[in-house]
Amino acid sequence: MGNLYWKEVIKVLRNIIPVYDKVNSAISLGKDNQFRKEGIRKSVFPGNHILDAGSGYGNMSKLVLDFVSENVTINFYDPIPEMLAEIKSKFKNYNNSYFLCSGIFEKIPYKSNTFDAVLCGYSIRDSIALNDSFVEIHRVLKKNGRLLIVDLGKPDNFLARYLVSFYLKYFLVIMAFLVAGREGLPFRTLYGTFLRWPRNKELNDLLLKTFSKVEFKKKMLGGAIIVIAYK
DSSP states (O other), rough: OOHHHHHHHHHHHHHTTGGGGHHHHHTTOHHHHHHHHHHHHHHTTOOEEEEEEEEETHHHHHHHHHHTTOOOOOEEEEEEEHHHHHHHHTTTTSSSEEEEOOOBTBOOSSTTTTTTEEEEEEOGGGOOHHHHHHHHHHHHEEEEEEEEEEEOOOOOSSHHHHHHIIIIIIIIHHHHHHHHGGGGGGGGGGHHHHHOOOHHHHHHHHHTTTTEEEEEEEGGTTTEEEEEEEE
């Protein structure tokens, strides 16, 4: 079941490549980059070696270069080669070193203690086995390295959780259609990733099983989160 679901998510992500950025911004009410920047400024520093995990087009890393420093080395890592193929044109005006690799969260093909920071911007929610993914990310981080998660949150409060769930189930599709027409409709499938996503407290507790410290910031009634977990 897990593999079938993951294949469906990958199929949807492939289909929405042309409108991905536009729709993602709309369904986050224009807050996606604001939340990314807030997390990045606290977890990435000049000279860092970064793994942009589930990088897509590299939106997280672009903000690092624009708002932190170009003095970073970036490894773009994504299961969809078609998204990685866009990186070269999007980053041609920057002077940093970068590398491309395709793969999944649960099996990261890098040596242990490689990265200063691992960035997951609206991506780790799509993993097949969340705990296995955290263990792998912990492995490839250097001592005192940081995992940054910027993503949807699943509120612990029942009413807030209902409101966020209702929004994602119904209004997400409407907004995606208004922004991108029929090309935006496949976004409705991604509601399933929210259903599988742990509640905020459960996610915090899961991270603490592997990481030494977790800073968990909730936004929009807990429907958006900025998390920094330290090795």
